[in-house]
Amino acid sequence: MEPIIQTLYDQIIQGKMDETEASVQNALGEGLSPERILSEAMTAALARVGELFEAGEYFVPEMLISANAMQKGMAVLKPHLVEVGLEPAGKIVIGTVKGDLHDIGKNLVAMLLEGAGFEVVDLGTDIAPERFIEAIEREDADLLGLSALLTTTMENMRLTMQVIQSAGVRELVKVMIGGAPVTDAFAADIGADGYAPDASRAVALAKKLAG
Numbered sequence: 001m002e003p004i005i006q007t008l009y010d011q012i013i014q015g016k017m018d019e020t021e022a023s024v025q026n027a028l029g030e031g032l033s034p035e036r037i038l039s040e041a042m043t044a045a046l047a048r049v050g051e052l053f054e055a056g057e058y059f060v061p062e063m064l065i066s067a068n069a070m071q072k073g074m075a076v077l078k079p080h081l082v083e084v085g086l087e088p089a090g091k092i093v094i095g096t097v098k099g100d101l102h103d104i105g106k107n108l109v110a111m112l113l114e115g116a117g118f119e120v121v122d123l124g125t126d127i128a129p130e131r132f133i134e135a136i137e138r139e140d141a142d143l144l145g146l147s148a149l150l151t152t153t154m155e156n157m158r159l160t161m162q163v164i165q166s167a168g169v170r171e172l173v174k175v176m177i178g179g180a181p182v183t184d185a186f187a188a189d190i191g192a193d194g195y196a197p198d199a200s201r202a203v204a205l206a207k208k209l210a211g
């Protein structure tokens with residue numbers, strides 16, 4: 001690993017917020033592409049944090065401070081990742097489903113969608129189906145994006161689909177889903193219109209669905 005990437009990777013694992021922010025700036029200054037900084041250092045570091053958690057070497061507080069360092073770094077990266085499109089590509093309501101507090105991946109998806117010209121209404125985390133319905137109607141959205149990181153909360157995606165169906169708003173939007181435990185097969189199973197494994201493919205999918 002290049003030293004500059006290694007430093008940033010280590011800082012996120014150690015949850016060093018200010019240092020992470022400075023290192024992202026430094027890496028950009030050195031001419032590294034935002035995509036490399038994100039995938040090789042930042043996302044890779046969080047994957048390692050997940051392994052440490054699974055191995056019982058990290059606990060929730062350590063995972064949380066690493067997540068906070070990641071968010072600080074992402075704020076620096078955002079203007080470099082986002083190239084605002086000229087034509088509005090559509091409007092998407094996005095959120096992490098009920099019971100789930102993970103938002104880093106969802107925030108990344110939201111950022112890239114914004115960059116691709118979508119108007120993004122981000123409801124945040126732990127969003128009950130009724131709140132999605134309210135937002136779809138209020139915002140006159142074209143798309144609904146659901147994120148979940150836990151095998152348990154994936155089931156709340158299914159619940160959200162059922163509730164929007166019975167409330168009669170399913171026909172108003174195309175639904176895309178994502179998050180580490182989610183698959184194409186699961187998307188088909190719950191009746192979503194598509195699944196994306198990462199943020200850049202989420203943009204391609206959103207364009208196709210809004211198309």
Ligand code: B1M
Nearest residue numbers: 050100101102103104105145147150151178179180198199
């Ligand atoms: Co949690 N956590 N966590 N956690 N956490 C995981 C997910 C876990 C895999 C760790 C592990 O055991 N290895 C595990 C889940 C196990 C499982 O369900 N099978 C886990 C657990 C168990 C938990 C708790 C239950 C721990 C506890 O309390 N005992 C708890 C649950 C809290 C809750 O939600 N109710 C918990 C809490 C937390 C923190 C709050 C401490 C923190 C989150 C902070 C935050 O998000 N603001 C946290 C973190 C940081 C993680 C890990 C380490 C990193 C997640 C992350 O941000 N990844 C994670 C381990 C891992 O994923 N390896 C873990 C980086 C991000 C860029 O990737 O989110 O996958 P990701 O997003 C990607 C794609 O999935 C996709 O695009 C994104 C960008 O490429 N994508 C979409 C995501 N959403 C999409 C939507 C789309 C399309 C694509 O369309 C709409």
